[in-house]
Amino acid sequence: MKKYLMIIRNSFMSSIIYRFHFFYTSLSNVFYIIMIYFLWRAIYKGSGGSINGMTFNQTFIYLALAISIFCLFKTWTDWGMSYEIINGIIVINLIKPMDFQLLEMCNAIGFVFYNFITVTLPALFIIIFIFQPGVITVRSLILSLLPIVLAFFISFNIDYIIGLTSFYTESIWGISIAKDTIVLLLSGALIPINFFPEILRKIVGFLPFQAIYHIPLTILISKDMSIYEYLKFLGIQLSWAIALFALNRFYYSRAIKVVTVNGG
């Protein structure tokens, strides 16, 4: 256990070197939040207060938090694994007496801590103090903690699938870009899923992506969620987490056989 904690610490420490980097990432996120504020204010102008059962405040909070969570989960796991495989550095990680998937996950967790301090926390401050949406209650905040942890687990496993794919393809630029877009679109992070046409909403319900953003965000912005509904959401997330984890176990056992590293 201690060795995994050290990995988390190392990954956190090595990411805070780029202080200059964090300033612009944070600023970029702030501008995005401002942009969606005005865009959705314009969309809601002329409508009678609520569209598809969501008020402007709810939609804005939903999207602003979605991008904050997206930045939180942006751990570059897939890019890192592809980099390791191209350079052959992966050997060092493979001979460590650790589970490879857990090792990558600890790396990702270190990154998440860094992202939380540098991007998500400033964003939360801006959302709460400048825009003052008044949608989030303490109850919903506490209820959403577990779903956010599960969402991270799902998000990591999707990145890890792409990372394992780099064992075969080496370069994953295109696949990663495609993955980011698909996850953002179909998880409701760009437009709330409530706005999707009926048929699309049904399809999205069968995919794992909505478990990353839509579920925790819905829990965050709803004032009176019944315990039954809450448990149902947790159940969906848990099943996806287990399914993806199992899939990755299997995928890894296949992919590891094709790894070839020349010399060293």
Added chain:
Amino acid sequence: MKRFLYYPRLYTLIVSQYIKARMQYRADFFISSIGILLESGAGFFSLWVIFHSISKLVGWSYNELIFIYAFSLLAITPSQLFFDNIWHLSSHIRQGTFIKYYFRPLNMMFYYMSEVFDIKGFTKLALGIAAFIYASFKLGITWTFPKFILLLTLLFSSSSIMISLMIMAASTCFWTGEASSVLIFVFKFGEYSRYPLTIFNSFFKLLFTYIIPIGFVAFYPSKFFLRPMETNILAYLSPVAGILLFVLAYLVWKKGVNSWTGTGS
């Protein structure tokens, strides 16, 4: 005159070598193209979904927004096709490999940018053209020859604005050693250029017109074709803004190049 022809000839030579090298990785090219197609197409998808719930966005119709979006895609494409090497500047600076560009009897910016010609950008171009034709067909815009010339001029100045902003962003790494976050920051603004500026309040309207002039990338130029009657004086400034900004970007780059001290190895 000879010097004048020398550069285009050199450019084709360098680029054709680059394309030959890239074509070794056909699968990568194919997958990346799909990636770009999805990334650029996502915006259309968003518009399509949003317009299920509303019929107009601050007075702009669905097809008009498609037009503006297509315009911004077309305006961003040249920066990807011809100036994609800008994304690698930081790593060249940090590893010291940038030193090689000082030793050629060529314009440094030309030589540096000519080394990468991002063929993936063609996907974006194709998507942009298709959406542009679709929107102007739906809106019933008639294309006369003068209008077409105007379109090309405006696209040229729009892409010049985008390229200049990117060059300035990347040039910061001559002093700081790392510019990828600044580049992403500026690149994101390119994405915001696809919405009508009128959604913002007056402060941000001013900001996006004069300080970070992304309004000139797609919105002001598109107005020429969408609402010729409403075009304000600013729209005529697009080409001027494009040229001025490029000169400014070149000066920043030049200053950066002159002040870089190398890595010593």
